[in-house]
Amino acid sequence: MKIAIFTNKTIFLANIHTKITHLDNSFLLNEISEQELFSTLSKMSLNKSPGIDGIPVEFFIDLWDIIKNEMCQIYNGIISNLKLEGNQNLGIITLISKENEDAEKLSSWRPISLLCVDTKILAKLFAERLKMVIDKVIHPNQYCVPNKTIVDCNNQMRDLVYFCNSENLPGCIINLDWSKAFDKVNIDFLCKIMCKMGFSNSFINIILIFYVDRTSKCLINGNLTEDFKIERGVRQGCPLSMLLFIISQEPLYTSIDKCSKILPFKMPNSSLKLQGYADDTNFVLSDDQSICEVFKMVRDFADAAGASLNLNKTKIFGMGLWSGRIRWPINEIKIETQYLNVLGIKHANSYQTSIDTCWSEIHDRIQNKSKTMLNRKLTIFQKSVIINCILTSQIWYRAQTYPLSLAWSKKINRILLNFLWGNKSNPVKHETLTLDKKRRGIIFN
Numbered sequence: 001m002k003i004a005i006f007t008n009k010t011i012f013l014a015n016i017h018t019k020i021t022h023l024d025n026s027f028l029l030n031e032i033s034e035q036e037l038f039s040t041l042s043k044m045s046l047n048k049s050p051g052i053d054g055i056p057v058e059f060f061i062d063l064w065d066i067i068k069n070e071m072c073q074i075y076n077g078i079i080s081n082l083k084l085e086g087n088q089n090l091g092i093i094t095l096i097s098k099e100n101e102d103a104e105k106l107s108s109w110r111p112i113s114l115l116c117v118d119t120k121i122l123a124k125l126f127a128e129r130l131k132m133v134i135d136k137v138i139h140p141n142q143y144c145v146p147n148k149t150i151v152d153c154n155n156q157m158r159d160l161v162y163f164c165n166s167e168n169l170p171g172c173i174i175n176l177d178w179s180k181a182f183d184k185v186n187i188d189f190l191c192k193i194m195c196k197m198g199f200s201n202s203f204i205n206i207i208l209i210f211y212v213d214r215t216s217k218c219l220i221n222g223n224l225t226e227d228f229k230i231e232r233g234v235r236q237g238c239p240l241s242m243l244l245f246i247i248s249q250e251p252l253y254t255s256i257d258k259c260s261k262i263l264p265f266k267m268p269n270s271s272l273k274l275q276g277y278a279d280d281t282n283f284v285l286s287d288d289q290s291i292c293e294v295f296k297m298v299r300d301f302a303d304a305a306g307a308s309l310n311l312n313k314t315k316i317f318g319m320g321l322w323s324g325r326i327r328w329p330i331n332e333i334k335i336e337t338q339y340l341n342v343l344g345i346k347h348a349n350s351y352q353t354s355i356d357t358c359w360s361e362i363h364d365r366i367q368n369k370s371k372t373m374l375n376r377k378l379t380i381f382q383k384s385v386i387i388n389c390i391l392t393s394q395i396w397y398r399a400q401t402y403p404l405s406l407a408w409s410k411k412i413n414r415i416l417l418n419f420l421w422g423n424k425s426n427p428v429k430h431e432t433l434t435l436d437k438k439r440r441g442i443i444f445n
Contacts, residue, residue: 008304009189012251015258016137019198024133028203032075032125034068040125044117051116052087052217060117075122082205084213088119090227091216091235111183113216113237123210124239134243137197139253141275144246153277154345154401158354160284161340161347163267164320171265171320173340174283174294174333177313181279182245183233186306187211190248197247210240232306242278249281252301256283261293280343288329291316295330315340323349345401358398359408366391366412370419383420391416 030036041060050056060067078084091113101108115123131146138145143153157173164171178184187208194204211234218225234241256262256274264271265284274283283294302309311332317340318325324337339348339357346361348354369391378386395404395412404412417426420433 008300009192012255012301012304013192013196015254016193016196016251017254018137019196020133020136021198024136025198025200025203027132028126028129029200029206030129032072032079034072036125037072037075037121038064038068040128041121043128044121044124049114051114051119052090052092053116053118055117057117060121071118071121074118075125078122078209079206082209084119084209088116089210089214091115091214091230091237092219092224093216094219111236113235114219115235115237119210120239126206127239127243130240130243134247138246138250139257141272142246142249142253143276144242144278150277150343151397151400153275154343156272156275157282157342157345157347158401160265160267160272161319161349161354162351164265165323165349165351167320169286169320170322171284171286171318172291172322172325172328173317173319173342174285174291175315175317175340175342176281176283176298177310177315178279178281179308179310180233181307182236182241184305184307185234185245185248186232189305190244193247193251197250207240207244210238246278248305249276249279251304252281252298255297255301256294259293259297262290262297263287277343282342292329317347319349345398355402355405358402359404359412362394362398363408363411363415365394367415369394370415374419374422380420387416387420391419 041057041064044057046057048057060071093111093113095109096112097103098108098110103109135145135147143150160171161173163169191204191208194207195201214230214235215227216230217227234244253274253276262273263286264273265286272284274281276282285291285294298309301307312334314333315336316328316330316333317336326335326337328335339346339354341347346354346357348357373386421427
């Protein structure tokens with residue numbers, strides 16, 4: 001008699017039931033054409049740092065008519081041989097600082113891998129193909145997929161907080177923080193997840209081209225270190241990384257949804273247990289048992305996937321009847337009572353407080369940024385570019401979630417006009433400034 005041994009990995013994999021179709025797999029394995037290659041190239045961002053070969057995207061675009069036949073042959077050859085050559089799988093790791101964190105701490109810096117553009121083009125091509133089918137196997141409350149946006153995620157969170165408080169219901173949001181989330185993706189477990197989702201071995205082997213026999217160098221003070229092997233994780237800087245990461249998280253999403261011990265938060269016409277955007281995962285719960293079960297399952301998943309939960313940065317926020325609550329069944333996590341910052345948006349239990357907190361912060365940012373540039377000798381046209389591209393860019397993201405009131409609009413306008421005219425009286429009417437450029441308007445266009 002055989003005894004079945006169930007590990008955390010097999011338990012989480014067993015909860016995946018959605019699959020892509022045979023036609024989807026055929027599409028993913030299509031031969032690469034010149035048209036698809038150029039379409040992929042056209043979608044790539046310009047003026048970006050290249051990899052170790054120093055060749056930027058612009059080179060491939062400008063010389064496309066000359067190199068397109070050879071490029072197509074090379075890429076189809078790579079797919080046939082399942083191997084990148086030379087420096088194509090070598091990344092240059094450099095660090096960029098995380099916003100609003102202590103730059104003296106190493107944890108406040110994010111590693112970015114600079115890859116050769118010819119490698120990124122191929123990765124981007126398969127990322128574009130993967131986007132066409134990934135919604136069939138990803139949880140509907142994961143918003144980092146095509147046809148969904150970060151704004152949808154923010155607005156769902158806003159409506160949730162508002163509903164819970166208006167009905168005075170018990171509720172909380174737990175915002176998970178994964179430590180080095182992308183760097184700790186277990187490639188072997190990722191392949192098993194993709195296999196369970198119905199991806200063919202042929203496509204999985206193509207994905208592995210970018211994750212087998214890869215090496216990196218670190219760029220430190222302008223100098224490169226020796227090569228070293230990368231054994232785990234997906235590279236931040238690779239076009240496939242985001243999609244592969246959300247695939248790696250899918251067993252957790254489906255397992256939470258299927259667990260009867262974790263009760264959903266009920267809203268009009270719907271219920272919700274969790275939602276997320278990439279590595280930003282939020283649980284919405286209304287009883288203590290569910291909170292305990294969620295953390296048990298998260299720990300089991302971390303063990304299965306090789307992930308690591310950062311408890312010091314994981315936050316819990318009470319809503320409605322639990323507003324201001326400071327005692328929770330999980331002691332190690334950070335307790336928020338005033339507001340919860342999710343994806344750069346601060347949600348408070350009072351809707352008006354959320355609005356005021358949001359726009360007070362933006363007002364101060366614009367004011368501080370304008371002060372740093374006020375003494376520069378700039379023409380009004382140069383200043384208008386700064387206003388449109390730098391100062392007011394702070395506004396648009398948050399305005400899609402919390403409305404900009406007339407009072408805050410006037411305060412922000414005053415800062416912008418003071419910057420434009422150097423704290424002097426305005427010689428041109430505000431209505432004229434905001435006209436279309438063809439009618440000699442210069443700002444807010």
